[in-house]
Amino acid sequence: MLRYALIICLALFGATAHAEIDIKQVTSEGGVNAWVVEEPSIPFVALEIRFRGGAALDLPGKRGATNLMTALLEEGAAGMTAQEFQTELERLAASFSFRAFDDSLSISARFLTENKAEALELLRKALIEPTFDQDAIDRVRAQVLAGIASDAKDPNSIANAVFNAAAFGDHPYGSAIDGTTDSVNALTRDDLITAHRNALTRDRLYVSAVGDTTAETIGEMLDALLGELPAEGPPEPGHVAFGLDGGVTVVDFATPQSVALFGHAGIKRDDDDFFTAFVINHVLGAGGFSSRLMTEVRERRGLTYGIGTSLVPKFHAEMMLGSVASSNETIAEAIDVIRAEWARMAEDGMTAEELATAKTFLTGEYPLRFDGNAEIARIMAGMQMVGLPPAYVIDRNAYVEAVTLDDVRRVAAELMRPEDLHFVVVGQPVGLESTQ
Template identity: 75%
Template structure:
């Protein structure tokens, strides 16, 4: 049991409460982290299943995403409308989302009807019906999203970048699938996707609110015990597959969108915090970042630009995005490459390091702004293998990074010659290099 300082935002007022993270294992073997917070009569539950859309079967791309959209669309003996009516009567909130590597389930329920609300959630998770009319209705929504993405420069750039960087790996294609794969999906495919994605061997749970740790174990067995014990193998790791250069995707628009990046750093790398601070200064720090200063403030080439560290479960990259007019996108790319090189060669200044540390340590407690957010943070920590005391020590990790650490990592990680830009639009003076 660990004492942690959590900032709880209750009734729009931020209060600080010292709470216990308790590690619980249910009688059936399901692990969870629990924070008891009885001051408000509701409970937030965050459930994550590792695998998600990465487990789509060959030729079935989009199955997990479509299945996830159907979980509330009828279960047990209830139709979709009956399920929604029952949920609303209980004032319960459920949400279900599929991502590359994670299927996310969020629930907030009142203490007074917790058992009834969780029984409804259990029915949705363990006994979905995937009726054909619901399947056709949600399929139409997904297809509408796919059609919209095919006309959106940002979506086009993202899909082209992923396809080039990750090829046949699941990361190389949209979790939505294609018009062809989604149209071909059947009810049997939904049941198969459900069996593969929702399994007890890959579940992570956090619970925050008006409940005791002793109550959580039996609750989890009741809620999740009916799911399959094990899932199929996860996909293997994949190296970032793009060399430096430019890919232009012609699209009739007055403004070009560019996605750019190269290989990155793993989340469990000892140098991750140094890279995190470096990226804050390079492109994650909003108007204080170098990229925003050079590309927007000094030259007026864009409204916004950011860079990210993206440590996925099976690959990692340093990634960024920018939009500029067709006439100026080439100049924007030149400036980005120059800032990448300047950071790699010269590193941060002492003032930049201290400013970044002050921001990163100051904003961290503000993330804990309610039961749901605390639960999300805790389940995310579990998924990447962080211990409960990370909440206490995280800012110490930031403070321990030295200027020498950051500048060494910048020189090792940032490779301006390896940056690949995928540009969607009609850029002037810019041609594909491959």
């Protein structure tokens, strides 16, 4: 058993609080790997379960199957109706959350120690014995379809849909995980059973637990909870290259304000230069009111209320993305400023003061993320999924501090490509037309 301890000092309201996170790595007799943090001071356990794959495992023509299946996991199990399941969950004062994402399916469970056995048995039924009653399927399908209809009228959702379809084509990343009206309407109970069999498998399983539990006892608990899942799932889709060239796509939409999603290819999470790119992105657009884009586009020119950028290292593609909203009359100017700031970072990097300020913020805010059992469990599961070791919680800030101005100049010149920026603009922008 490996153990890593992180002492976090949090400056809160002028006082200093000390919290120790002691991560223990456990492998059950059944082969389930888990990270555990024992915290017996509160009779409560946060359990986080992730399955790699998620909506990317949707079969051709079955888009939306994983998402719909996941939404049905708490809608009846092992002969229980949806109402009976929820009544039992409330009686136990437990909470379960099931969510599908592009690359993963996540289960978050929270329960009191005194109800642990019953709560875990109820969760086991949801994961292993979902009923998929037709009444529940029809009801939840209607909810999904209502969301799809709403997205079709939302400028931000439209921008995302157009951008992703152009960037990734027929790859699962090229369409929304909800599916389309046609694909969701066509899904059958058998399709959902297949999606369940494909998505919840032990070969892509990551588990973390934080709270009133022990590394010595959790293995048996996890085997009982997850041991009946299929051992292996189907292969994941392959890597897909970012398929958009630089330019503008205008989607005509009657609204006084245009929204724009913009970006180009990004950087892998395990790239040696990822932390340098992380700092660059913070200074450019992820640093809130201190970022360059916020300063130039909002503060100095008043072209928007908000603008931001992010690194998006998916499992099968990498992007650097940004978003902005501006009036139809000013969105073209906002785009010109964004391109100029992109080019300035690529050509000049950043100043020593900007780098120092970014490091201070990024290293200072990191410990604040570990603010509760549930959040710690979530972070640990995410670390496992991207291949980070437990020691990362100790080493992370050192990676940020190690970034130099020379690193920034070199990586910015490689990563920031203003000529490759593509803007999908939804609205009726003045003086702006599609280039392709």
